[in-house]
Amino acid sequence: MTTGTTTPYRSRRPTGRAGFPHLLRAEWTKFRTVRGWVLAMTAAAVVIVSLGLIFATGSHSSCSIGTVEVACPKPPTGPGGELVDDRFYFVHQSLAGDGGITVRLTSMTGIITYPPPNHDKIVSGLVPWAKTGVIVKDGTRQGSAYAAMMVTADHGVRMQYDYTHDTAGRPGRVSAASPRWLRLNRSGDTLTGYESADGTQWTQVGTTHLPRLPATVQIGLFVASPSDLTVEQSALGGSVGQARYTQATAVFDHVGLRGTTPGGQWSRDDIGADGQTDWQRYHRPSGVRESGGAYTVTGSGDIAPLTDGPPIERTLIGMLAGLIVMIVVAVMFMTAEYRRGLIHTTLIASPRRGRVLAAKAVVIGLVAFVAGVAATAITVPSGTRILRRGGAFPFPVSSLTELRVIVGTAALLAVAAVLALALGALFRRSVAAIITAIVVIVVPYVLAFASVLPDDVTRWLLRLTPAAGFAIQQSVPEYKQVIGNYAPSAGYYPLAPWAGFAVLCAYAALALGLAAHRLRRRDA
Structure with missing residues (x-):
């Protein structure tokens, strides 16, 4: 008769059922080990800061008394701090x-x-x-x-x-x-x-x-x-x-x-x-x-x-260039899996395909958000100070409004990156996904503010396309008791800031849902 001790059974999670935190770590490791992606995201932030400060430095306003050029007087400020x-x-x-x-x-x-x-x-x-x-x-x-x-x-x-x-x-x-x-x-x-x-x-x-x-x-x-x-x-x-x-x-x-x-x-x-x-x-x-x-x-x-004068978001003129760079990186973060044939390995390690896509979305969204916050937190306050010194007085806003412009712009970049990632999962080809992302996010914004289309058309573009999300940047409200040209070409959006941002989020959620559906049905 033999005797011995019984070893209790220990449940081990199979590799194929890795938890979501493990997936996040894995996707973050993939991102940070590709030096080109990290450098591109850093470059996007640098572009936002540098172009914004160059714009502010080059913006000057002067007045004249007779033939003598003098600094323009600052517009009067009301009890609430508004011009x-x-x-x-x-x-x-x-x-x-x-x-x-x-x-x-x-x-x-x-x-x-x-x-x-x-x-x-x-x-x-x-x-x-x-x-x-x-x-x-x-x-x-x-x-x-x-x-x-x-x-x-x-x-x-x-x-x-x-x-x-x-x-x-x-x-x-x-x-x-x-x-x-x-x-x-x-x-x-x-x-x-x-x-x-x-x-x-x-x-x-x-x-x-x-x-x-x-x-x-x-x-x-x-x-x-x-x-x-x-x-x-x-x-x-x-x-x-x-x-x-x-x-x-x-x-x-x-x-x-x-x-x-x-x-x-x-x-x-x-x-x-x-x-x-x-x-x-x-x-x-x-x-x-x-x-x-x-x-x-x-x-x-x-x-x-007063409704004449540069709003604080004007200092974010470089954001569009930074956004395009982030769109390219987000698409590549997804399509590189297909181009290198790594998607099969990824899905074997984690058969729950929707969670893989979600992990990628969280990683690229957080990276874009952090880069955006770092860039806008420097550009907005520094740029407005430079504008004031140059005599171009930006509209003063409350601390909450300035925070909304800074954090909201970073959130805009993050959601746009997630939308681009989802398009990469849908098209599985880098060029097609990048072009589509730029067409639906960037082009409507450019058309609206470049004065190449009638205002009524651009208003609908900024209501119905993902470019509606840019409304999160608007800092100066419309006043019903002031006659003004409240058109997109003058810097005004047809939707309220958070309503416009919600439109962009809806597009990103829809694209992610379609991408997840396709990923479940077909590997490559």
């Missing part, structure tokens, strides 16, 4: 503490200089966002905090404050037969706006809290009229905007002030005026006339966010 347009005619008095102003507005007329089709005469009319009404403002400094109740040419009564905020009231224009009463009250740091058709029954339009307002503010009447913008299709297919000088005139009566004001004479300021146009010199300058208790005020300009 603003703050130009209007202001008839005002000081208000200490709580109080308010009530007026009746009986007329609003204007002129537009040299509009199409012939650009040969000055016509009567108002641009849609010409505005006039009552305002409470922290002094006369451009960019200071304010709240205003107003009537606009085509957008009815509005309450606007601190440049970016807009609340709609009753629609319709003002006339002698249909006057508008406006009221703006201050109580502490709370500003409340009202409107009325008869001066008896009042409707509240909006309210806001402005803790930045000092104890003593300026209160009074204002008129502003933005430039008339005409957007025309260029010969190449894009759009070209032309802005012309405009002016508005409003007639106020029943002007009543409540609170501690010095009374007597009104102060008069053309806020933000930097001289007069030739038309103003020889025709009708901005100003105010008083007669029988009625005030006729004429002014130009706007009180709104």
